[in-house]
Amino acid sequence: MIARRPLLLFCCAAPLACAGARAGFAAEPFMLTEVAPGVHFRRGVDLDASARDDDAIANIGCIIGADAVAVIDPGGSAVDGARLRTAIRALTDKPIRYVILSHVHPDHVFGAGAFLADQPVFVGHARLPAALAARGEFYRKGLADLLGAAAAGPVVVPSLLVTERQTIDLGGRVLEITAHEPAHTDCDLTLFDRQSGTLCATDLLFVGRIPALDGSLRGWLRQLPLLQAQAAARVVPGHGPVSQPWPDAAADELRYLNTLARETRAVIARGGDIEEAIRSVGLGERGRWRLFDDYHARNVTEAYKELEWE
């Protein structure tokens, strides 16, 4: 789930969630792809959270070092997280020492409960605890309505907070973690695996699925070129095919966000209101993104709210 206020989306999906009759299967069989040696990711489906997909909609996975494993986003629900854990255990017996919570959105973090028994260090942005305080329970209830409380999972608060940069060592395999200014959300982390040259852009990068704006458009447009300047052999986006060329994979998103900013500013400059912006901004992007009609108008609203203060 990627929306700021998932209520709307939960409402859309609510008819699928019938109490006590949860479907109990994922839309796709759980499969990790090895995008680089020791780097394994599951591609999330380009759908919204529902009982049919167990909120398994984000790209989630792990990086395996000589001594330990880091999970990079535990998944969208306790059942999604449990499937990830089972898949990791099929690959390695090494301890799961770190679980990265890339940002506050439920499709990325609600699998954390499946890893509590491993007693890992849960890693998050310095602003993540506040974001979870504000929204965690709200998200949990919404997810529990869809999947049932047990399948949804608990809110897990990070214990290792990243304010700018942090490295973690999996045994000769160092992951660089970067905390960003508000962009996709106000608590985004990205990771870089030095050994394989893999950039995990998390939800700073959407490929194919329309980006969801829930932080700052201007911040996102500042952060994306900085990320693109980082040399990487490949990128794993938060949504979309799990291994992509870098920095080329960000071109579509950059075009979308720039279009959103430019056209929204133009509406504001000519005195147009939010409704006019929703009617006119970014329509050239329709057809280029999955779930465009579900998210685009919200993105315009967010952009307008931010840019009208410039």
Next chain:
Amino acid sequence: MRRLMLLALGLLLSAILPLRAEESDADRAARWDLVKQAVFGARPIGDGTGMVALDAPARAMDAALVPIDVTVSGTRKVKTIYIIVDGNPSPMAGAFHFGPAAVPHELKTRVRVEQYTLMHVVAETDDGQLYATSRFVKAAGGCSAPSEADSASELQQIGRMKLRLARPPVLGQPVTAELLIRHPNNNGMQMNQVTRNYIPARYIQTVSVSYDTTKVFDFDADISLSKDPEITFTFLPAQPGDLNVMVKDSDKAVFRKTFNLQKSFETPSQG
């Protein structure tokens, strides 16, 4: 007092008439009867068709930010516009009381909507007659949804204001202006999920706008206004002057801002 009464009424109505997306027309009419009794007592309310119109998205993208647009037409002089979101915990979103410098032809603002509801706009003419028009809006959760941004930076900016004019103003001609006010407008319904405490209500109660010393409007607001409230209004400048804004909130904080428009005026073009 009236504010508290309305809030209590709203909560009561929520209990009596529980939230149902498929609430019937009769349910909605019953709700409006109760709300209008509480606000206007037994005063008759006429059909405002052709006099006051309300535009709002039929399905809002963001229930915490539902833009509404009120237009007044005809020759009757309107002194007050009431905006009522029937299904909200505190149904009265606000009342604009116009002054001599106002041109009450169009007003825009943004409100929170807690459940699928009728919205009403009631115009009060200078002879005390009331006329209503309504619109159905599909939006839910706008009052209780968690706020997004980090509140420390929000509070640093509280009271900041911005004014945008649709076009360079011309003396003696109506000028449409958009006023933006940075304010969290917390309505007391959002919970800090860790402490389990509700974030205390802190919301704007009045916005007073004057042009030099002549009143444009006084706006009595309530908890249904969106975060960072926006008001678009029209006024008539008789001379180059200043637009003065004073905002008071429920914490007794007062924010003032003067927008100097002396130099913004264009002289009407000759021929």
